[in-house]
Amino acid sequence: xxxxxxxxxxxxxxxxxxxxxxxxxxxxxxxxxxxxxxxxxxxxxxxxxxxxxxxxxxxxxxxxxxxxxxxxxxxxxxxxxxxxxxxxxxxxxxxxxxxxxxxxxxxxxxxxxxxxxxxxxxxxxxxxxxxxxxxxxxxxx
Amino acid sequence: xxxxxxxxxxxxxxxxxxxxxxxxxxxxxxxxxxxxxxxxxxxxxxxxxxxxxxxxxxxxxxxxxxxxxxxxxxxxxxxxxxxxxxxxxxxxxxxxxxxxxxxxxxxxxxxxxxxxxxxxxxxxxxxxxxxxxxxxxxxxx
DNA sequence: AGTGAGATTTGGAATTAATCTAAAGTAGTC
DNA sequence: GACTACTTTAGATTAATTCCAAATCTCACT
Numbered sequence: 210x211x212x213x214x215x216x217x218x219x220x221x222x223x224x225x226x227x228x229x230x231x232x233x234x235x236x237x238x239x240x241x242x243x244x245x246x247x248x249x250x251x252x253x254x255x256x257x258x259x260x261x262x263x264x265x266x267x268x269x270x271x272x273x274x275x276x277x278x279x280x281x282x283x284x285x286x287x288x289x290x291x292x293x294x295x296x297x298x299x300x301x302x303x304x305x306x307x308x309x310x311x312x313x314x315x316x317x318x319x320x321x322x323x324x325x326x327x328x329x330x331x332x333x334x335x336x337x338x339x340x341x342x343x344x345x346x347x348x349x350x
Numbered sequence: 351x352x353x354x355x356x357x358x359x360x361x362x363x364x365x366x367x368x369x370x371x372x373x374x375x376x377x378x379x380x381x382x383x384x385x386x387x388x389x390x391x392x393x394x395x396x397x398x399x400x401x402x403x404x405x406x407x408x409x410x411x412x413x414x415x416x417x418x419x420x421x422x423x424x425x426x427x428x429x430x431x432x433x434x435x436x437x438x439x440x441x442x443x444x445x446x447x448x449x450x451x452x453x454x455x456x457x458x459x460x461x462x463x464x465x466x467x468x469x470x471x472x473x474x475x476x477x478x479x480x481x482x483x484x485x486x487x488x489x490x491x
Numbered sequence: 492a493g494t495g496a497g498a499t500t501t502g503g504a505a506t507t508a509a510t511c512t513a514a515a516g517t518a519g520t521c
Numbered sequence: 522g523a524c525t526a527c528t529t530t531a532g533a534t535t536a537a538t539t540c541c542a543a544a545t546c547t548c549a550c551t
Binding site: 493496498501504505506510511512513515516521 | 530533544549
């Protein structure tokens with residue numbers, strides 16, 4: 210299955226088992242917490258949301274689940290400068306804009322041909338498996 | 351002075367004092383260590399090189415100097431995923447390619463018009479002060 | 492249904508990169 | 522030559538994440 214669209218919540222179990230992994234309640238809760246509020250939360254924020262549904266879940270588990278979901282391509286990691294890693298269920302190729310004041314992050318669609326032009330800049334011998342584009346700036350008042 | 355080219359080593363003192371800062375031996379050593387081997391070293395690596403020239407320099411000072419040099423636009427910070435921050439004296443707008451195996455990083459020139467096209471993707475209301483483009487992948491054998 | 496192997500979760504300790512702090516050193520100015 | 526502001530320094534501290542080893546769970550097989 211090639212992923213071009215965001216996973217519907219039901220597909221998590223399937224995608225996980227495709228990778229030989231189990232669809233545990235913790236993994237589903239963590240994944241749902243990304244889907245329901247798509248604001249690029251940090252692991253701590255996911256932890257807070259997950260605890261609301263399952264008070265016994267641990268922070269280590271949240272890190273484990275996020276890592277697992279990244280591994281089987283259900284979500285993406287987003288890093289910006291030294292800030293904590295954020296997580297994103299949008300699997301379309303896209304860029305991120307980060308507001309310097311508030312730290313909030315929004316998705317920016319990038320046409321496929323621009324990604325192609327960027328990849329074409331690489332000298333022969335280098336092949337990119339991913340391209341990360343991050344804008345930093347401010348939101349007009 | 352608008353910076354479009356890498357600073358010649360002599361220019362550091364001037365650039366620093368323009369910003370009301372002093373050209374200390376530590377700052378010059380740290381800057382030179384970036385110029386002489388342009389391999390995007392981490393603060394720890396800069397520290398090691400600086401110590402060879404000035405055994406009494408401290409790691410905190412290296413962090414301070416790097417921060418100062420970034421502030422007055424003599425060098426750039428480069429972040430990639432969770433790795434330690436790296437430093438780069440190349441002030442041209444450019445992208446970075448990072449080899450997943452070795453962790454080494456190389457500069458990739460990006461034509462100005464591509465940067466413009468990227469910035470044009472932002473919806474009205476968002477204005478970017480910088481764009482970071484990072485490729486991740488592998489170097490062909 | 493019971494059992495064993497392997498996967499998963501958990502809390503706490505450990506790690507890493509970076510920042511903070513407060514004291515000591517240095518430099519330009521009056 | 523002293524005042525003041527800027528710098529450096531070592532060590533303590535922080536923040537995010539990873540590691541670890543024990544407890545728990547789940548599936549496959551009997």
